[in-house]
Amino acid sequence: MCGRLSLPRARVHFLALALERHHGPLLRRNPFVEAGLSAEIFDEQAVLRALMDLLYDEPTHxxxxxxxxxxxxxLALLPSAADAVRAALRRPQS
Known part of the structure; x- marks a missing residue:
């Protein structure tokens, strides 16, 4: 192993295979997802490399x-939920 553990540790999120069909489009080019690392679960080397990077690699951190x-x-540039709802309510209906 690589000596001492470098913190912080990140949570690991798994998406159930059946949910990929429904949630996949929401995750593509999603800034939240892009803020982390991902790997195809059946690509053992990619998963291990991502986990090692998350645990020990300062440049990755x-x-x-x-x-x-x-x-x-x-996120800070987005309008509040209340402002977004108010704006939607003000739009003329077609």
Missing amino acids: RALADRRADYLRA
């Missing part, structure tokens, strides 16, 4: 922290 920060900045 920095890159993921930058992606999370980018994601949070993008």
